[in-house]
Amino acid sequence: MAQKQLVKSTSGIRGIIGKGMNPSLAADYGAAFGTLLGRGKVVVGRDTRPSGAMILPAVKSGLVSVGIDVVDIGIVPTPTVEIAVKQLRAGGGICVTASHNPAEWNALKFFNDRGEFITPDQYRRLDKIFNSDITSHKPFNKLGKVTEQPGWVEKHVERTLKFRLVNRSAIRRRKFKVVVDAVNGAGSQALPLLLERLGVKVIRLNCDGDGRFTRGAEPVARNLGQLRRAVSKHRADLGFACDPDADRLALVDEKGKAIGEELTLTIAVQAVLSKKKGPTVINLSTSKVTEDVARQFGSKVYYSKVGESNVVEMMRKTHGVIGGEGNGGVIYPDFHAGRDALVAAVLVLSQLATSKKSLSEEVGTFPKYFNIKTKGQLKKNFSSRLKQFEKQARRHLGRHRVDRRDGLRFDFEQGWLQIRSSNTEPIYRLIVETTSKTLTAKLSRDVMGFFS
Numbered sequence: 001m002a003q004k005q006l007v008k009s010t011s012g013i014r015g016i017i018g019k020g021m022n023p024s025l026a027a028d029y030g031a032a033f034g035t036l037l038g039r040g041k042v043v044v045g046r047d048t049r050p051s052g053a054m055i056l057p058a059v060k061s062g063l064v065s066v067g068i069d070v071v072d073i074g075i076v077p078t079p080t081v082e083i084a085v086k087q088l089r090a091g092g093g094i095c096v097t098a099s100h101n102p103a104e105w106n107a108l109k110f111f112n113d114r115g116e117f118i119t120p121d122q123y124r125r126l127d128k129i130f131n132s133d134i135t136s137h138k139p140f141n142k143l144g145k146v147t148e149q150p151g152w153v154e155k156h157v158e159r160t161l162k163f164r165l166v167n168r169s170a171i172r173r174r175k176f177k178v179v180v181d182a183v184n185g186a187g188s189q190a191l192p193l194l195l196e197r198l199g200v201k202v203i204r205l206n207c208d209g210d211g212r213f214t215r216g217a218e219p220v221a222r223n224l225g226q227l228r229r230a231v232s233k234h235r236a237d238l239g240f241a242c243d244p245d246a247d248r249l250a251l252v253d254e255k256g257k258a259i260g261e262e263l264t265l266t267i268a269v270q271a272v273l274s275k276k277k278g279p280t281v282i283n284l285s286t287s288k289v290t291e292d293v294a295r296q297f298g299s300k301v302y303y304s305k306v307g308e309s310n311v312v313e314m315m316r317k318t319h320g321v322i323g324g325e326g327n328g329g330v331i332y333p334d335f336h337a338g339r340d341a342l343v344a345a346v347l348v349l350s351q352l353a354t355s356k357k358s359l360s361e362e363v364g365t366f367p368k369y370f371n372i373k374t375k376g377q378l379k380k381n382f383s384s385r386l387k388q389f390e391k392q393a394r395r396h397l398g399r400h401r402v403d404r405r406d407g408l409r410f411d412f413e414q415g416w417l418q419i420r421s422s423n424t425e426p427i428y429r430l431i432v433e434t435t436s437k438t439l440t441a442k443l444s445r446d447v448m449g450f451f452s
C-alpha cells in the first residue's frame with residue numbers, strides 16, 4: 001500500500017518519509033539489491049538530510065542480511081559514491097538521497113559496478129526481486145560485514161584536482177573569490193575544500209552540512225536570492241550553488257545575476273572541447289546554446305532521452321568526451337560517468353581563468369536564446385493529442401525536423417520545442433526556446449492552449 005506513494009524510476013526510489021519511504025522499505029530494497037548482485041561488496045553513503053540517519057542503517061541491514069559486505073563512506077556527494085564504487089571494485093553502490101527534492105523526501109539511488117546508475121534492465125530485475133519472495137536471507141554465519149571508511153570526500157577532491165585539462169596555474173593566478181551555497185547538503189565540505197586547494201578565496205553560505213535546507217533545494221534561479229545578494233555584497237567573482245547531493249551546479253555571475261543552470265554545461269563544454277576533440281552528448285531538453293558552442297569547436301553533437309543513465313549510455317556509444325544535462329549536471333567520462341558538481345566547478349573556473357573573462361563576459365559571447373519551461377496536468381488522451389499536434393505542427397512552426405524518442409521534439413528555423421510526459425510525476429512538460437522573446441512566448445501559449 002505504502003508503495004503507491006513511491007516514485008520509481010531508474011534514477012531511484014523516492015518517497016516522503018512516513019508516507020511511502022520508511023526503514024522497512026529501505027531494508028527490503030537493500031536486500032533486493034544485494035540479491036540482484038549476488039556477491040561482492042556494496043558502497044553506501046548519504047546526503048545530509050536528517051532522515052538519512054534512519055534510512056541508511058536500514059539499507060545496510062538489508063544488504064548484510066543477504067550476505068553482502070558493506071563499505072559505508074558516510075555523508076558524501078552522490079558522485080563520491082560513484083567514484084568509490086569504481087575505485088574499490090565494488091559490485092555496486094547505494095546513495096541515500098532525494099537529490100533536489102525537499103527535506104520531507106528521501107530516496108535510494110542505485111549504482112552498478114561501473115559506478116553508474118543501474119540500467120533500465122537492471123532496474124526491472126531489481127524491482128522484480130523486490131516484489132517477489134526470492135530475496136535470499138542468509139543464516140547467522142553467512143551475513144555480510146560492515147566497514148566504515150571515512151575520507152572519501154578528500155579523495156574525490158584530490159582526484160578532481162588531477163584533471164590534466166584543468167588549468168590549475170591560471171586558476172591560482174586569477175585569485176578568484178567565490179561564494180559557495182551548498183544548501184547545507186552533501187557538498188558543504190567538498191566544494192569549499194576543492195576550491196581552496198585551487199587558491200580560491202571561498203565565502204561559505206549554507207555550508208554547515210547539517211541538512212537544514214534554508215532555501216529551496218533545487219539550485220534554480222528563484223532559489224538563489226541569498227547567493228545573489230552574497231555575491232554582490234562580497235564583490236565576489238561568482239557564486240556556486242549545488243543541490244543537496246552535489247551532482248548539479250548552478251552559477252551566479254559577478255553582477256549577482258543567476259545566469260540559469262543551462263549555462264554550467266555550456267561553459268564546461270567549452271573548457272573540455274578547447275583542450276580535447278570529440279563528440280558532445282546532451283539530452284533532448286538541453287538548451288541549444290550548448291549545441292552551438294560545441295559546434296564552434298567542430299564537435300559532433302548527439303542528443304539522448306532525458307535522464308542521466310540515457311545520457312551516459314549515449315556517451316558510451318558515441319565516445320562522447322563531455323556531456324550532461326541542462327539542469328546543471330556535467331558529466332566528464334574520463335573521470336567517471338556521472339553528474340558531478342565538483343567536476344563542473346573546476347571546469348568553469350578553468351575556462352574563466354583561461355579566457356581571462358568574467359562570467360558575465362563569457363556568457364555574453366554565447367548565442368542568445370529565449371527559453372520558457374512550462375508544465376500541465378497529464379490527461380488520458382495525451383498521446384493522441386501528441387499525434388494530432390504533430391500533424392498540424394507545420395502551421396505553428398513552419399519547416400521542421402521531429403524527434404520522437406522522448407515525447408516530441410521539433411527543431412525549426414528559429415529554435416526548438418519539446419513536449420513530453422514526465423518520468424516521475426503525472427504532468428507533461430513543454431520547453432520552447434527560440435531566438436525571439438515574442439516568438440517563444442507566443443509558441444509557449446499556443447502549444448499549452450492546444451494541450452490543455
Ligand code: MG
Pocket residue numbers: 099100243244245246247248
Ligand atoms: Mg542531485
